[in-house]
Amino acid sequence: MNELEHAVVATLRADAQEAAMSTDTTREAEVLHDRLDRIDHDTRVRRTALGVVALAAAVAVTFAALTLWPRLNGNAEPATPSPAPTTSASYASAFFVDPFTATLPAWLLEGTAPRVYQSSSYQFWNHCATDADCGALSVSWVSGVTSASSVVAVDRQGLVDHLTALGDSGKIRITSSAPMTVDGRAATDLRVQTIDDVNGALGCGSVACQDIGGGSLARYVVIDMGPGAAPVLVWADAPTQNAHAAGWMDQLDIFLRSLRFTGVGAVEGRWTATLTAEQARAAVGTAGQSQQRIAGFGDPVRLSATFSSGFALVSVVGRDGSVVTPIANLPYRTTQGQVTLGDGQRLTITGGPSTARFVPNGPATSTPSPQEQLAAALLVAASWAR
Amino acid sequence: MGGSDADESVVAFPRTARGAVTALFHVHHRRLVGLASLLVDDHGSAEEIVQDAFESLYRNWSGLRDPHAAVAYLDRSVVYGARSWVRRRVTARSYEYPEAGTSVSAEFESLRDQQHDELSAAIRELPQRQREVVVLRYYLDLSEEQIASWLGVSTGSVKRHAFRATAALQRRMEAWA
Numbered sequence: 365m366n367e368l369e370h371a372v373v374a375t376l377r378a379d380a381q382e383a384a385m386s387t388d389t390t391r392e393a394e395v396l397h398d399r400l401d402r403i404d405h406d407t408r409v410r411r412t413a414l415g416v417v418a419l420a421a422a423v424a425v426t427f428a429a430l431t432l433w434p435r436l437n438g439n440a441e442p443a444t445p446s447p448a449p450t451t452s453a454s455y456a457s458a459f460f461v462d463p464f465t466a467t468l469p470a471w472l473l474e475g476t477a478p479r480v481y482q483s484s485s486y487q488f489w490n491h492c493a494t495d496a497d498c499g500a501l502s503v504s505w506v507s508g509v510t511s512a513s514s515v516v517a518v519d520r521q522g523l524v525d526h527l528t529a530l531g532d533s534g535k536i537r538i539t540s541s542a543p544m545t546v547d548g549r550a551a552t553d554l555r556v557q558t559i560d561d562v563n564g565a566l567g568c569g570s571v572a573c574q575d576i577g578g579g580s581l582a583r584y585v586v587i588d589m590g591p592g593a594a595p596v597l598v599w600a601d602a603p604t605q606n607a608h609a610a611g612w613m614d615q616l617d618i619f620l621r622s623l624r625f626t627g628v629g630a631v632e633g634r635w636t637a638t639l640t641a642e643q644a645r646a647a648v649g650t651a652g653q654s655q656q657r658i659a660g661f662g663d664p665v666r667l668s669a670t671f672s673s674g675f676a677l678v679s680v681v682g683r684d685g686s687v688v689t690p691i692a693n694l695p696y697r698t699t700q701g702q703v704t705l706g707d708g709q710r711l712t713i714t715g716g717p718s719t720a721r722f723v724p725n726g727p728a729t730s731t732p733s734p735q736e737q738l739a740a741a742l743l744v745a746a747s748w749a750r
Numbered sequence: 751m752g753g754s755d756a757d758e759s760v761v762a763f764p765r766t767a768r769g770a771v772t773a774l775f776h777v778h779h780r781r782l783v784g785l786a787s788l789l790v791d792d793h794g795s796a797e798e799i800v801q802d803a804f805e806s807l808y809r810n811w812s813g814l815r816d817p818h819a820a821v822a823y824l825d826r827s828v829v830y831g832a833r834s835w836v837r838r839r840v841t842a843r844s845y846e847y848p849e850a851g852t853s854v855s856a857e858f859e860s861l862r863d864q865q866h867d868e869l870s871a872a873i874r875e876l877p878q879r880q881r882e883v884v885v886l887r888y889y890l891d892l893s894e895e896q897i898a899s900w901l902g903v904s905t906g907s908v909k910r911h912a913f914r915a916t917a918a919l920q921r922r923m924e925a926w927a
Contacts, residue, residue, distance in 0.1 A: 396775055
């Protein structure tokens with residue numbers, strides 16, 4: 365193997381390791397569990413259906429025999445069409461930063477089960493056996509939009525302006541724009557016809573910027589999540605060759621009318637705390653790397669923890685509260701008094717609205733980075749105030 | 751499974767398909783996400799491709815002649831899934847930008863220099879088939895015959911793709927140097 369080949373091997377291993385380390389195995393195991401449950405459920409339903417079909421066949425033969433004679437004698441009654449099947453299903457998000465419940469529209473549940481992708485910033489259902497019956501629905505947490513080579517934070521109006529600008533530049537065709545209310549929140553409903561693919565143009569979550577797929581009918585609904593909070597984008601799209609595309613876009617109303625954000629956490633906002641350097645050192649144990657970092661934090665160690673839309677930025681701050689050294693940006697989600705960090709560690713919040721302690725309530729279930737371990741340890745060690 | 755007790759490489763599979771797939775998931779999930787991420791450009795899709803591979807394994811468990819072939823089945827499913835993803839890219843395409851606080855090992859830290867970044871980018875910019883050959887050859891350490899079998903092409907085709915890929919990488923690295 366020559367030098368280049370050795371370098372290729374090392375590069376591939378390093379890239380694969382980086383990707384492997386950044387995956388949340390606990391979350392992915394939960395996703396797989398749900399998918400296997402769905403397969404088991406479908407299998408049971410299929411078996412039951414086969415039994416029902418066999419029974420129905422027997423009934424049909426009997427029915428035909430009983431009705432044949434009257435029909436032959438001209439006494440048949442006109443048949444009445446059976447109502448079109450309408451199904452829907454309630455859904456409760458498991459990972460999304462702004463937890464929600466909603467009713468999924470029927471088209472998403474027809475035929476083969478839709479592919480589901482869940483993450484803290486992205487919830488996606490994809491009903492795509494072929495282009496002719498393809499359609500997707502997504503709920504996206506939008507931290508910003510791409511501008512040149514960077515990502516710029518936006519609020520609801522900023523995201524609407526960004527999408528409108530795409531329309532003005534001819535990259536998409538906006539056929540209507542209307543204000544609406546979703547879960548009591550201000551929202552903007554854009555109906556769109558996409559033209560070509562526009563990479564990374566549909567807003568960025570925590571790690572990715574979503575692309576706009578070309579040749580589709582789409583509906584983008586931008587929801588205001590409050591002052592300073594990232595907006596949520598609910599969108600649906602279907603290729604124009606899908607004969608049901610327009611109807612499916614209309615049926616997004618079923619989802620929007622039922623959408624409820626259920627877990628806006630009391631922890632949201634900026635907290636501060638002060639520790640002596642000795643307390644900080646005691647909190648992180650004997651990890652040499654963390655001890656070294658704490659030595660550079662000064663004494664006392666002044667900290668801030670800003671919880672916002674699924675990410676807690678833990679930083680060392682100066683006397684005036686300005687950030688001196690960011691330590692780590694911890695992904696988290698909240699449910700009824702508990703913060704669950706991205707590594708699976710659960711913290712129970714105690715205290716009143718202006719003070720908090722974070723008490724460990726379960727170990728980490730995946731290996732966090734040294735920075736994340738340090739930030740989590742300091743989060744637990746300190747008493748926090750708003 | 752009929753294997754020797756002394757053979758520690760043989761995993762004792764649970765009796766049920768679900769138990770076996772779950773056990774395989776815990777052992778191979780991270781590695782497979784790494785493999786998928788070498789073939790597609792965003793992490794979320796890599797994770798979904800791996801999920802699909804495990805789902806497919808579960809659906810087809812009863813058809814596996816040898817349960818110990820499951821790992822190879824997963825590897826192949828990820829490669830096929832990645833190729834399918836690249837081909838379709840229907841609706842949920844996305845690209846990654848660097849995430850603050852991503853955990854990296856000491857080994858990775860040492861490689862994370864400009865040459866690594868340049869070579870990593872060069873591999874990702876290869877035509878898809880060349881990229882597949884590079885990953886299968888240098889990451890999974892497959893022979894040309896195995897790669898040909900996996901990708902459904904001739905050995906000569908694998909050689910051509912490998913030659914073109916390494917030539918492109920060599921040119922890129924020389925230009926960078």
